Amino acid sequence: HPTPGVRPGAMTMPGMHSLLRLQLRRAFGGEDEIPESLHELLNIIDCTYLEFDTHRTMLERSVDLSSQGLLRAYSEISAILRAFPDIFLRVDSSGIIMDCQGGSDAEFFFPLDRPIGRRLSEISDDDSRSLMEDALKKTLQAGEPTVVEYALVRNETTYHEARLIPVDAREVIVVVRNVTREKRSGDDLDIQRAFLRQVIDANPHFVFAKDRHGCFTLVNRAVADAYGTTVEKLLGKSDSDFNPDGEEVEHFRRDDLEVIDGGVEKNIPLEKITDAAGNTRWLWTIKRPIQS
Secondary structure, three states: OOOOOOOOOOOOOOOOOHHHHHHHHHHHOOHHHOOHHHHHHHHHHHHHHHHHHHHHHHHHHHHHHHHHHHHHHHHHHHHHHHHOOOEEEEEEOOOEEEEEEEOOHHHOOOOOOOOOOOEHHHHOOHHHHHHHHHHHHHHHHHOOOEEEEEEEEOOOEEEEEEEEEEOOOOEEEEEEEEOHHHHHHHHHHHHHHHHHHHHHHHOOOOOEEEOOOOOEEEEOHHHHHHOOOOHHHHOOOOHHHOOOOHHHHHHHHHHHHHHHHHOOOEEEEEEEEEOOOOOEEEEEEEEOOOOO
């Protein structure tokens, strides 16, 4: 039975997609003005609109879930980076800092909560800025990591290492680490070594250490003077490089291996050595194994 008030063969719009309904009213003025020959085509178009809406809703939901997942992942990564004492910077090819995670104000000359938009070279003092700029250029051009060490001089001097890692031709990740403790430990070790060097060089007796191959790993100035060379030139060399007396060299070698292999001290009351001037010196030698 025909719907009351609707001409037989006419389309009804209430259940039609709202966008299609609006377009048909603009084109025909009313549903009873739509030619019957278009009804089947319009039904197909209407179904297409509805399917599109369904797919769009699913896509929007998927994007929403993906966005939430990305935000959660970003938050987790940010939390992890903040737990590290290092500073992680994302820098563009012109040296502008685009993102900053972790670290503390002590690493910079400017407040760490406002690094975005500043230049990478500003994290160091004037003396080190050219090093930082050169390192950025080198990293981008070579596509390989670059390491720069610099100092910040304020109330006290602190030392830092900046490791630049290329992401692509336009971005670099910079990891800044405070290495003051390691630097000072290294300086303390250098002081101790220098002191030990003064002590053994002040000793007029021969003080030396050798490895299994007979090469000197430690030697004082008295030994170097006897062989007519310097401490630096004697290190890594053996008796045979400076002593032409093969019998003496072989004797030293046998005693050295006996101490190394046996792990016991050897007391040699009397042995001779020929120095660089050809003079014979008589020595009382005590050799002890070094336990590694």
